[in-house]
Amino acid sequence: MPGKTTLLAPSILSADFTNLKASVELAEKAGADWMHCDVMDGIFVPNITFGSFIVQAIKQCTSIVIDTHLMIVDPDKYIEDFAKAGSDQITVHLEACPHLHRTIQLIKSLGVKAGVSINPATPVSLLEPVLADLDLVLLMSVNPGFGGQKFIPGAIKKIMQLDAMRMEMNPEMVIAVDGGVTEENAAMIVDAGADALIAGTAFFRAPDPVAAAKKLKGLE
Numbered sequence: 222m223p224g225k226t227t228l229l230a231p232s233i234l235s236a237d238f239t240n241l242k243a244s245v246e247l248a249e250k251a252g253a254d255w256m257h258c259d260v261m262d263g264i265f266v267p268n269i270t271f272g273s274f275i276v277q278a279i280k281q282c283t284s285i286v287i288d289t290h291l292m293i294v295d296p297d298k299y300i301e302d303f304a305k306a307g308s309d310q311i312t313v314h315l316e317a318c319p320h321l322h323r324t325i326q327l328i329k330s331l332g333v334k335a336g337v338s339i340n341p342a343t344p345v346s347l348l349e350p351v352l353a354d355l356d357l358v359l360l361m362s363v364n365p366g367f368g369g370q371k372f373i374p375g376a377i378k379k380i381m382q383l384d385a386m387r388m389e390m391n392p393e394m395v396i397a398v399d400g401g402v403t404e405e406n407a408a409m410i411v412d413a414g415a416d417a418l419i420a421g422t423a424f425f426r427a428p429d430p431v432a433a434a435k436k437l438k439g440l441e
């Protein structure tokens with residue numbers, strides 16, 4: 222799409238946690254559009270990360286969009302905490318929400334943009350009943366739980382399918398892709414229809430994160 226700028230969201234999971242402030246400032250300086258905060262509970266995914274206190278600390282370090290990715294069961298219990306912590310958008314997993322429509326309405330009622338994520342094995346067609354209500358869909362291109370995994374190629378077809386669905390139902394909705402995004406595959410993911418790229422390893426572990434951000438955003 223001519224004139225389209227790819228949004229970049231570095232994942233804090235791969236940042237230097239001994240100096241979170243410097244990591245967030247580096248992302249902002251590099252032109253990041255969102256700060257992606259990966260919250261894991263050790264139940265929905267086999268790993269535990271952090272809660273709303275850390276999101277609040279990240280919010281205090283930056284003025285860019287705080288993009289909170291909840292990989293937790295029963296997210297309704299914690300959504301208000303993450304909204305109060307300063308999340309501008311909150312994404313829950315379809316697989317973790319028995320009453321997905323209610324959860325989306327809860328996020329929106331707090332004045333926060335609502336996103337839904339799906340795992341690699343979940344078909345995009347399951348999003349159809351809620352698509353018109355969403356601000357973003359976060360398509361997982363790895364099985365959630367860890368940074369540094371390899372991109373699952375089947376995600377490309379799902380991006381295309383979702384792109385076609387949103388044209389009809391919700392053209393303003395953002396498609397974000399999360400997991401294994403690299404400088405090498407970024408263009409292919411964007412060409413398939415993605416608007417936003419989540420990148421942990423490819424940004425924070427790059428020898429030159431500022432240069433990596435330009436490449437990931439397709440500016441170089």
Ligand SMILES: O=C(CO)[C@@H](O)[C@H](O)COP(=O)(O)O
Nearest residue numbers: 365366368369400401421422
């Ligand atoms: O949600 C997740 C993992 O569950 C992601 O946000 C990863 O943290 C992205 O890391 P890389 O694959 O880019 O290293």
Ligand SMILES: [Fe+2]
Nearest residue numbers: 259290399419
């Ligand atoms: Fe994530």
